[in-house]
Amino acid sequence: MRTIRVGSRKSTLALTQSGLVIESLSNKSDRFSFAVQHIVTKGDRILDVTLSKVGGKGLFVKEIERALLDGEIDFAVHSMKDMPAELPEGLEIASIPLREDPHDVLLSQGHKRLEELTPGAVVGTSSLRRAAQILNVRPDLNIRSLRGNVDTRIGRLKSGDFDAIVLAAAGMKRLGVSEKGENLPFNRVLPAVGQGALAIECRSSDDELKALLNTINHDETAVTVRAERSFLKRLNGGCQVPIAAFCERGNDGILTLSGLVASVDGTKILKTVRSGNQPDALGTLAAEDLLAQGAGEILSDLGIESDPDAR
CATH class of the missing domain: 3.30.160.40 (Porphobilinogen deaminase, C-terminal domain)
Known part of the structure; x- marks a missing residue:
């Protein structure tokens, strides 16, 4: 039996996503076992700076890709929206499972909708994409940087640091978070490229593993994300x-x-x-x-x- 080493960031969401993929693969074959190896990325180390100011592409994937190229791990499960458009030579996205809900979700004090927020209300997000689109609809709002895992962000909303925050619906659903919020429609806030989808990355030369990963590939998700x-x-x-x-x-x-x-x-x-x-x-x-x-x-x-x- 081959033991497949799976590289993952240590965040709860990353480990949950890796666990979901491992469970799906285990149901496809009994010829493999899996071991998770934690990897800390640049995006994980620098927590007190807005992501857009950290600089560079692949803030949450570069160290993981290096571990793949060095043979320390066999595959990694990434949030597709974290993936740069170009991959290093020798690596490929071998599988893209069924996409989760791609919407962004607004959580707010008093469960207010975006149009109901008080002028000057403080909205937390670390995403320039989200901030720009929200400001286009509500230029009277005050956008402030908010980073951390899902529980941390929700905790800061509940503690009164923010009047509202914006999270990805996919992450909330995968973590089983059931907070009441507003799914922001695409005509107001269009999602990030690949949002809600997972990218399973491995070495291009590992044909045995690629065949296994292909068993959980979802064709429609793969085609639309490719566009x-x-x-x-x-x-x-x-x-x-x-x-x-x-x-x-x-x-x-x-x-x-x-x-x-x-x-x-x-x-x-x-x-x-x-x-x-x-x-x-x-x-x-x-x-x-x-x-x-x-x-x-x-x-x-x-x-x-x-x-x-x-x-």
């Missing part, structure tokens, strides 16, 4: 910039992708909706729409250059 990641790649963006996208596949098989790039203060929001059959081409086409609208200028202000070679 979103193509969009991200063309814009040369990382997980902590105000770029958003969501793709869905209709009953007729047609893919429809909604994409967005925003200025940090929310005063400028560029949007596009495109449909097609080929996920890579669709994502690129949607990104080109936004570049034609001026997305390159917004991203360059953040120190991000759209890559003409990423077409």
